[in-house]
Amino acid sequence: MCGINGIAALSMQANISERDVRSMLPPLQHRGPDGHGVYLDPGRRIGLGHTRLSIIDLAGGAQPMHNEDSSVWVTFNGEIFNYLELRADLIKHGHCFYTDSDTEVIVHAYEHYGDDFVQQLNGQFAIALWDEGRRRLLLVRDRAGILPLFYTRQGERLLFASEIKALLPQLTTAPHISPAALDQIFTFWAPRSPNTLFENIFEVSPGHMLTVENGCVRESRYWDWQFPEQGDYLAGSDGELGEQLYALLADATVIRLRADVPVGAYLSGGLDSSALVSLIRHHSAAPLKTFSIGFEQAALDESAFQQQMIDHLGVDNSRICCTNSDIAEHFPATIFHAETAILRTAPTPMRQLSGLVRASGYKVVLTGEGADETLGGYDLFKEAKIRQFWARQPQSEWRPLLLKALYPYLETSSTQAQSYLRNYYRIGLDKPEQPGFSHLTRWFTTAQCKVFFSQELNAALREEAAAGLTGRLPAAFGRWHPSNRAHYLEAKTLMGGYLLCSQGDRMLMANSVEGRFPFLDHRVIEFANRLNPRLKMRALNEKYLFKQAMKKHLPQQIIERHKQPYRAPDIPAFFSAQPPAYVDDLLSADKLKRYGYFDAPKVGLLLNKARRGSSLAYKDNMALVGVLSTQLCHYFFIEQFSRTIREADSPAFY
Amino acid sequence: MKNTIRDYILGNLLFTEDPSVLQDDDSFLTQGIIDSTGVLEIILFIEETFGIKVNDDEMLPTNLDSVNNLVDFVRSKQAVAA
Known part of the structure; x- marks a missing residue:
């Protein structure tokens, strides 16, 4: 690259x-x-x-x-x-x-x-x-x-x-910095293409x-994600289509092993990277080196599953363990490379990981990114499916209970959780045909972070982010199956605007490492898009056909594992110990007022809460990371504009 | 008690000292004041502040989803304890 x-x-x-x-x-x-x-x-x-x-x-x-x-x-x-x-x-x-x-x-x-x-x-x-x-x-x-x-x-x-x-x-x-872009980031997690953070x-x-x-x-x-409009999905039995998918994935992987330098792979321990490593192993004779991230917080750590795959396939794996203080220390450099505000710290460990790749003498890694978007993996897709099903009978008592399958922590509160589920996930239920239906809960929750916007920023906003997006969709969008609409929105917002750049290319290239993405081979996307949606998500079994295609090559526990989204600690990364000086500086009332994007007293209250360790809600975590990363962007690219140009590739400051 | 609860909601969930933004009957869920994890913060707060224990079967919007609901719920728990 x-x-x-x-x-x-x-x-x-x-x-x-x-x-x-x-x-x-x-x-x-x-x-x-x-x-x-x-x-x-x-x-x-x-x-x-x-x-x-x-x-x-x-x-x-x-x-x-x-x-x-x-x-x-x-x-x-x-x-x-x-x-x-x-x-x-x-x-x-x-x-x-x-x-x-x-x-x-x-x-x-x-x-x-x-x-x-x-x-x-x-x-x-x-x-x-x-x-x-x-x-x-x-x-x-x-x-x-x-x-x-x-x-x-x-x-x-x-x-x-x-x-x-x-x-x-x-x-x-x-x-x-563009107010409209901030509005989009604080709704979709990323600016809407072709916008960037900057005007x-x-x-x-x-x-x-x-x-x-x-x-x-x-x-x-010249190309776009397209889906069948008349239900003319690919014909064939599950077995036949599974074989076709496997052959396609194998070829997509093999051509990505072409290089005049050795090629490694990321191994998270989840289904996608495990399948990828297995594909490489079965279709290449070269010794395979894999790279993994572990976390000190047990809830985020997937080391046990990584080890299972390492043993299963006999690969040579290297691993970094990411701590809270690592994230706090490296977050400014993350933002310098990402060049945008983000709502999660998750890119930071990815940069550490590419550093490990480089230090191990590798320049190229294959990754499993994109499998969820193409083959139907996210909880969000399940949530959308359940909400669609529920919207057909909004008075149903038991339909919303299916949501409990997605949020195991709510399971503990037995039948009572249903009241919360019903109230929280009701949003937009009266209009299941509206274009953003699948993403409404995410967008609504994320947009709560806009409570921290300053008056000046709010005054500069002209168009509400979600309305702006749904007004610019392809003409055929409304004729696609609801699940496929969700796939399209996911590919165009979170994947394109955040996962592939802030968490992908920028964190790889920060250490001169090239990532390769077999699941995003356009032949794979085009094939997957023509599959009947029930082959991607059968009932609530995600990536159904993909699992069928891969099951003889993977341990059963990996196939059956409940999907664990990749996450890194957010607020705890900065506040479980004394925060680094830049956090106090950039989140001081003085800097907040001077930069002008956020309401200083409100951010002050959020900071107090974070310091006390009593911020549990996703919303607070997203808001704090969003505010801090916006402040860092202003610092690097506006306040220190001349210095950033002068020091070019090596931001020694912060 | 109502003021303690209101101050907590304003300062920790709405991040403001302006009392006019919160009506005592506002639903925390539908107003976006809390998300699906935010209810855990509210439970933690009333348990620590009022010395009560919220049982699983009490985790209901009718108990927890507005200032008035919280006041009634905490009062009834305290009455039972006394």
Whole structure:
């Protein structure tokens, strides 16, 4: 994996200088420590930059790279996993290659297929491609949103880069935090694509392409999550479909083992990573190294299940144990890399984990991320299903009791819990057809954290976040099965906006480690999306077909295990001991007032509660982490703007 | 007792000192004042503050879901204990 950046002229007045393009490289050093390169076209209409993490064709893969006559140039971050097949095909059609890299496939595929070249790619990518003849720039991002790509317009220039921090050296003033983005984060956990935390800085949305030509910037979608509208699901018995799924997953895994460096895997002890490790084991002869996180808090720790898989498959595993103080200490660096406000500390241990990978001499890991979104795993999907079922008979006494299966701690209070379940999960029950129905309880609970917004912030909000999202859904959305609507919303909010970036790419690349995601192979997504929803969730048995497909390769306890969501300690990380100085500083009434996003007296009351150790509610935990991370973003990218640019890749402060 | 409960709800669940935002009959659940875990905080608070023990079968919105409900519930528990 790598970092890419560049500047495109949007008018004849703008001239691109090599110095400006080079100024964007240092903040991307962590993404590509093995080399860098810059290309400037003779007319100075475009500058492309690249920082390289070398994984395929270590000797010949330097970028930016060009075609036979140097009329097409590309700077590329990611992997094209089917590059061997594509390369053979393009050679048959007469294209000449000067390297063995996957990057070169992109320029020739573009020559051959035009803008549709992207349909040929199986991989994870952020691509900037310059067509010298047409004076035209394409910015392309992979289908699921695994790799990041940001852009902003600065006068007559378009700046783009893998991370927002690489745009900063070319901005004349510090960016502003967007009130609408905060509203979205404090509802969905992430800004709604293409928004970022910052005003006037956008991302190329997953599955989208930006065309920059004649001074105009045009966005188009080349791929999206789609579901059957008429119930025309894939035909076949459970056994047949299970075999097809297994074959697809095996191939998705095998092509992700292609690399000229050794490849490892994350092992959480859950079903998805266990299945992945098993797939690797069965389809590769190479010795396998796995990496795991443990927690000092027993409720969060999955070590026993990890050990079960380690013994079962005979892999060589390394493990870190994450403590409260680790999280408190490393949280500022987490936010520096994530470049957004977040509501959970869970990304912080993921950065520690990628640090372990790197220290063990590995640059590439496969992860099980995406299986829940594609194959139907989350409790949220179960909750939505139960609520749909309940909405058909809202007066039913026993239908809401099914919710108890999801929240075992409520089980202890016997029949009384039902009153709470009924009241709490009733939200929107009178309108089960509304677009956000599946996510209403999560969005409603999360949005309670907005109670801490300052008056100024509230005054700046124009549109309620949830209404804004549901107003921009695909035309066919309402014709999809309710479960599939839930899948779509999950992929577009939490997965794309948080899991794959704040908790994924950024925490991996902070330590120059590339993650690969077999469950997000677009063939897997397309196959899963065409399955009858009851094959994903049968009654309340999640990932039903996936378990059927994997059961002969996994211990029964792993298959039958109740899903444990990955979580890290939130408030206890900061307040179980004396909080670090930056917490007191950034959450002081003075700093809260000065930055202006939050109501200082209210946050003061939350802090008192946190210090007393009496914050139990999810809401308090999300609010505190959200406030602290927003304050850190302001600190790094606005207050310390000049210093952040100067110190580029190594935030020594805080 | 009502003021103690109100102050607790305002300061710890609504994070404000403005008494006008809380009516004594407001439902904590439907107003979003607590989430599914927040009820545990309320139980902890009344147990510690009023020296009572909330049984599993008393964990009901009719006992715990508004200021007035809490006042009535705590009073009845104290009456039984006395």
